[in-house]
Amino acid sequence: MAKRSIVFIINPISGTQSKDNIIELISQHLDQDKFNYQIARTEYAGHATLLAQEHVEKGCDAVVAIGGDGTVNEIARSLVHTSVAFGVIPCGSGNGLARHLRIPMDPLGSIKVLNRFDIECLDYGKINDVPFFCTCGVGFDAFVSSKFAHSEKRGVLTYLENTLREGLKYKPDTYEIEIEGETSKYKAFLIACANASQYGNNAYIAPHASMSDGLMDVTIMEPFTVLEAPQIAVQLFNRTLLQNNKIKTFRCKNIHIHREHPGVIHFDGDPMSAGTDIDVQLIQKGLNMIVNTQQASDTAFGRVVSELYDELISLSISVRNRNIRRIDSFNKEVMRRLKL
Numbered sequence: 031m032a033k034r035s036i037v038f039i040i041n042p043i044s045g046t047q048s049k050d051n052i053i054e055l056i057s058q059h060l061d062q063d064k065f066n067y068q069i070a071r072t073e074y075a076g077h078a079t080l081l082a083q084e085h086v087e088k089g090c091d092a093v094v095a096i097g098g099d100g101t102v103n104e105i106a107r108s109l110v111h112t113s114v115a116f117g118v119i120p121c122g123s124g125n126g127l128a129r130h131l132r133i134p135m136d137p138l139g140s141i142k143v144l145n146r147f148d149i150e151c152l153d154y155g156k157i158n159d160v161p162f163f164c165t166c167g168v169g170f171d172a173f174v175s176s177k178f179a180h181s182e183k184r185g186v187l188t189y190l191e192n193t194l195r196e197g198l199k200y201k202p203d204t205y206e207i208e209i210e211g212e213t214s215k216y217k218a219f220l221i222a223c224a225n226a227s228q229y230g231n232n233a234y235i236a237p238h239a240s241m242s243d244g245l246m247d248v249t250i251m252e253p254f255t256v257l258e259a260p261q262i263a264v265q266l267f268n269r270t271l272l273q274n275n276k277i278k279t280f281r282c283k284n285i286h287i288h289r290e291h292p293g294v295i296h297f298d299g300d301p302m303s304a305g306t307d308i309d310v311q312l313i314q315k316g317l318n319m320i321v322n323t324q325q326a327s328d329t330a331f332g333r334v335v336s337e338l339y340d341e342l343i344s345l346s347i348s349v350r351n352r353n354i355r356r357i358d359s360f361n362k363e364v365m366r367r368l369k370l
């Protein structure tokens with residue numbers, strides 16, 4: 031049988047991991063009886079889309095992202111509705127798509143997934159005609175993505191730092207949502223439209239989302255106080271968010287969101303400006319993905335977050351013991367204690 035050709039596209043600025051080590055592992059462990067490969071590096075934001083398109087036109091069999099969800103998005107949008115397969119060696123800060131699909135976080139494990147070359151045709155979505163593969167949305171998550179985009183540091187801690195710092199000050203907006211001709215109004219902290227279940231780092235914003243059901247899971251998070259935030263954070267990470275009474279959720283193929291003011295939206299964690307009207311649609315079976323058929327779970331980050339939760343609970347108890355009642359004082363105390 032003729033060898034398949036794989037193009038690896040590396041985003042050198044994604045995550046915090048060294049990419050040289052991954053190149054070495056590819057040369058040692060990619061099954062070279064089955065595959066020829068070449069490596070390309072992005073030189074600027076958006077370059078991965080052009081590189082992937084170029085290689086699709088040249089007739090490659092697969093393109094593999096070495097990066098995070100931004101790189102995944104840039105490459106996968108050039109592969110939708112083609113016969114070219116898409117793979118991931120997760121190397122970003124959040125790796126939402128790879129985690130949802132249980133692609134191992136260690137490069138050697140993800141190379142073994144590529145060697146097996148098991149393909150499944152998966153759904154993707156579009157927000158205002160921009161493709162997304164994991165999640166998109168409006169509200170606080172979009173706002174944080176715009177803060178993170180301007181941050182020079184990447185990685186999990188930068189996300190957490192931005193989320194905590196901004197979450198304590200963020201003012202929820204009012205949204206009109208139209209699904210299949212019916213309109214409802216919500217005041218919301220965020221509205222997430224999910225093809226995959228998580229934002230990344232095992233933060234499950236739509237714990238039951240599937241990339242092969244032809245539907246997106248919409249999660250509306252209503253405003254909450256800072257005292258309720260730790261519970262929401264824990265439920266986000268232990269996949270029980272839907273038990274929270276501040277969460278409304280439903281499934282659909284298309285949604286129209288109207289908001290009072292223009293502002294930022296996000297697609298797979300990357301921010302974009304948009305007007306007051308936003309359309310999100312789910313497109314069934316558009317991406318041939320190299321999937322992991324021998325799945326293992328990844329709970330390390332969940333443990334880190336439980337520790338952070340314990341810290342926040344003890345902080346809130348000590349603050350309450352000193353009779354600080356007002357929420358904004360409490361918020362300021364949390365920010366001071368976390369040195370934000």
Ligand SMILES: Nc1ncnc2c1ncn2[C@@H]1O[C@H](COP(=O)(O)OP(=O)(O)OP(=O)(O)O)[C@@H](O)[C@H]1O
Pocket residue numbers: 041042043044045046072073074075076077097098099100101102104121122123124125126184185230298299300
């Ligand atoms: N050579 C480059 N120089 C500067 N920016 C780049 C370059 N290549 C890609 N980018 C941009 O880097 C951004 C971040 O990449 P990516 O999302 O893959 O990593 P991450 O943010 O660390 O991970 P995650 O999205 O999983 O949290 C992308 O939006 C992409 O457009």
